[in-house]
Amino acid sequence: MKRALAVGILAGSLAAVLAVFWLDRQAHTVAPPEVIAALPDFELVDDAGSRVRRRDLDGRPFVADFVFTRCKIYCPRLTAEMKSLGARLPAGVRRVSITVDPEHDRPAVLAAYARDWGVGAADDWLFLTGEKAAVRDLIRTGFLLPVEDDPGNVDMPVLHSNRFALVDAAGRLRGTYEAFEPEALDRL
Numbered sequence: 001m002k003r004a005l006a007v008g009i010l011a012g013s014l015a016a017v018l019a020v021f022w023l024d025r026q027a028h029t030v031a032p033p034e035v036i037a038a039l040p041d042f043e044l045v046d047d048a049g050s051r052v053r054r055r056d057l058d059g060r061p062f063v064a065d066f067v068f069t070r071c072k073i074y075c076p077r078l079t080a081e082m083k084s085l086g087a088r089l090p091a092g093v094r095r096v097s098i099t100v101d102p103e104h105d106r107p108a109v110l111a112a113y114a115r116d117w118g119v120g121a122a123d124d125w126l127f128l129t130g131e132k133a134a135v136r137d138l139i140r141t142g143f144l145l146p147v148e149d150d151p152g153n154v155d156m157p158v159l160h161s162n163r164f165a166l167v168d169a170a171g172r173l174r175g176t177y178e179a180f181e182p183e184a185l186d187r188l
Contacts, residue, residue, distance in 0.1 A: 042134065062094045062167050099135065145163060
């Protein structure tokens with residue numbers, strides 16, 4: 001009888017431990033964010049002058065941001081946040097920075113910008129440019145973010161979002177996250 005009681009207590013304890021483990025695992029399992037939109041096909045150019053199409057990015061998720069090299073206000077901070085984000089991203093997730101000033105930010109300018117930040121393709125980070133209309137259309141209709149010229153503003157001649165965009169391995173936008181809010185970056 002003592003043995004049966006001991007076995008019962010042991011079985012009950014094991015069941016309780018397994019239940020706690022299962023509940024803890026469920027609490028830490030996060031469902032992926034809903035699909036917001038599918039990115040349209042696009043063709044841009046990277047900082048080495050190579051063509052990059054949307055399908056070239058398929059197969060791996062990426063985080064995108066939108067910057068320009070002449071920016072004196074938000075873009076340096078966005079780039080710094082994107083750089084530090086690299087250490088927090090799971091293996092295989094790349095970063096993609098798309099210029100909002102493609103008439104100025106040609107491949108050589110983006111290459112110098114990446115060098116100045118000590119980052120680039122070796123860090124799984126692409127810097128992309130292209131024709132102004134195509135870039136602006138991609139940002140507005142693909143990433144669903146604003147971008148507008150403000151030529152009277154010397155420090156910020158292009159107004160754009162300070163959000164990072166999460167794109168899944170199938171080229172679908174899963175969310176945008178305020179780059180300057182630590183809680184948003186944690187969710188990302």
